[in-house]
Amino acid sequence: MRSAMDRDAMDRNGGDTAALHAELTDLLQLEHDALPAYSVAISGLRTPEFREALTSFREDHERHVRELTALIRDLNGMPIAMPHLPTGLFKLAVQTAGLPGGERAVLLAFLSNEWQSKEKYARHAARPHPPEVAALLNRCAEDEARHYDWACGALDRLGCGADTAVGRAAGAFARFHGTVADVVEGGGRMAMETAVRGLRRR
Numbered sequence: 657m658r659s660a661m662d663r664d665a666m667d668r669n670g671g672d673t674a675a676l677h678a679e680l681t682d683l684l685q686l687e688h689d690a691l692p693a694y695s696v697a698i699s700g701l702r703t704p705e706f707r708e709a710l711t712s713f714r715e716d717h718e719r720h721v722r723e724l725t726a727l728i729r730d731l732n733g734m735p736i737a738m739p740h741l742p743t744g745l746f747k748l749a750v751q752t753a754g755l756p757g758g759e760r761a762v763l764l765a766f767l768s769n770e771w772q773s774k775e776k777y778a779r780h781a782a783r784p785h786p787p788e789v790a791a792l793l794n795r796c797a798e799d800e801a802r803h804y805d806w807a808c809g810a811l812d813r814l815g816c817g818a819d820t821a822v823g824r825a826a827g828a829f830a831r832f833h834g835t836v837a838d839v840v841e842g843g844g845r846m847a848m849e850t851a852v853r854g855l856r857r858r
């Protein structure tokens with residue numbers, strides 16, 4: 657458990673605790689967006705290699721949840737164990753829509769969701785943070801880049817790589833889908849930050 661003195665040091669070292677709390681909550685919700693979408697994707701895959709890869713990646717996300725939850729608790733925060741609304745549901749819908757199309761459609765939908773996770777963690781990892789938080793965000797960013805790279809390679813082997821018409825269309829959709837989700841989730845993060853500041857002032 658982090659002491660009040662440590663939290664004060666975190667305030668001085670990495671900006672204010674309300675902003676950090678809101679940022680970590682947003683990322684925890686990103687993980688809760690990902691977990692059900694992973695389960696849907698795994699259920700739609702038949703190739704053992706693909707199922708094993710996504711099962712292992714889902715374990716990375718479960719670790720992210722544990723580590724983000726512990727950090728939020730250390731900040732005296734309440735971890736939110738639920739997806740973003742409505743973007744988490746939309747990500748799940750994107751993944752579910754891929755199911756009837758077989759392995760390629762499932763992995764194309766997976767790639768779209770992973771693009772946002774990869775980009776979002778990379779952006780957050782690049783910001784200044786206290787060392788313990790920076791180490792966690794860097795690990796998560798590396799995991800997400802690895803998941804995304806794996807999906808690109810698997811789609812390449814299935815003939816839907818980034819150089820193909822299908823791959824280009826999927827990439828454009830991923831950027832649109834991810835950018836919209838970022839804007840909506842950014843609004844939620846600011847509302848959370850304002851609420852935490854109000855609670856801390858009382």
Ligand SMILES: [Fe+2]
Nearest residue numbers: 713770800803
């Ligand atoms: Fe992932």
